[in-house]
Amino acid sequence: MSALRTPLYDWHAEHKARLVPFGGWDMPVQYAGIVAEHKTVRTAAGLFDISHMARVSFGGPDALKLLEAVFSNSVAGMKDGQVRYGLVCNEAGGILDDILVYRWPYGFAAVVNAGNRVKILNWLETQRTGLNVEIKDQTFDTTMVAIQGPRSLELCAGMFEADPGGLKYYFATPTRYRDANCVVSRTGYTGEDGLEIMVPNALGAALWEDLIARGAVPCGLGARDTLRLEAGMPLYGHELSEEINPIQAGLAWAVKLEKGEFIGRDAIRKFAEEQHQSVRVGLKVDGKRAAREGSVLSGPDRELLGTVTSGSFCPWVDASLAMAYVPQAYSNPGAALDVDIRGTPTPATVVPLPFYKRKKG
């Protein structure tokens, strides 16, 4: 199968982006350089093409019922325009995906990881049996970009009919961009304030160039990865998988066991009482060498403790950081471990997540 291309692919290619396969798509991993792009998002505003993320809409009288059944967080308690993070789990409590659910006056929408689009669409298809719900994959109808960083909102001033500055964090609004309907959402995956914007494909390039003209700097998935790592955010396929449950992933806050039945609830409830499972931790690694995914962790007696799920040198905190699953006995901040970096045991310390937290203005 050939890789999918976003409506901004030609722009990326023309502007010397380095394009790499990601989640079934050819995506820009960097333009000027990951370090510079990373720092731009922490200090000003970076612009990301995230059109590869899957967008699914839900309509019909049973949309709420379906979402409550497949989503770990509460949907019924959401206000119109509210956005909520949560998990889609299987019966065993394993994570099928981590997603955002949007509530609109007329229905719901979800943003799903690119690499899980087909899996989740199939899962929804099997779970909808007997329900009156209309599910539409709108991934290919719209262009989705993220503007992230402390200057994001001021750079967008006056662009949309609605003022995004009036949005609370994790709220979204349908509005207008150049006489077309669009959605502006105060969400992101970088640890910074910012917006995620969905416009019809015909306006994708115009929006992208408009934001650049206003001062946003194009950033690739490389910076997106180091930014989310610093912000302690899990990435599906790394920290999250069908072999991992939400409790050990540190995502109990996104699971509402008391909201009523949902798929995986009973299994997750058991995991919540379990004392012996490995849990996700943040690690600060000595020196500047990255402890990359798959690096092995050991304890004081050389006993095998686990492996790194994501690890990189992180430009803003200026340190080698990693996330990993380790036994609970080694999961408290201050716990000292060794991580094998290309044959060299390197000291690492468990530190609280997130590694980086923005100052709220």
Next chain:
Amino acid sequence: MSLDAMRYAKSHEWSQVDGNIVTVGITQYAVDQLTDVTHLQLPKVGATLTAGKPFGEIESVKAVFDLYAPVSGTVKDVNAKLAADPSAINLDCYGPGWMLKIELAPGATLDHLMTKAQYDAQLAEEGH
């Protein structure tokens, strides 16, 4: 420094010979692959190197690569400035981004290394 006068290894190190001292760094192609260098590990002065064997490690946000000795010999000098700030490699890998000066071992030569034209042909063959 003339790029045409240098010799090149398959693993993308350049070598510039002056008498029996060979200055070594990595090529622009290698730098482009790496992107911003975040960490560099080089041998100490006095270390003995063997042509084709690793002498160090270079790392960026996205990748880590071994560095291979293009020639056999003894390390006479190490670019100490790179330890504190490896960005010189990104700025000018053929100038301030040099890594080592190696004194050629007795009988060692650069004959096994590629000319600029041969190296460019290798890059073209690999599709770059």
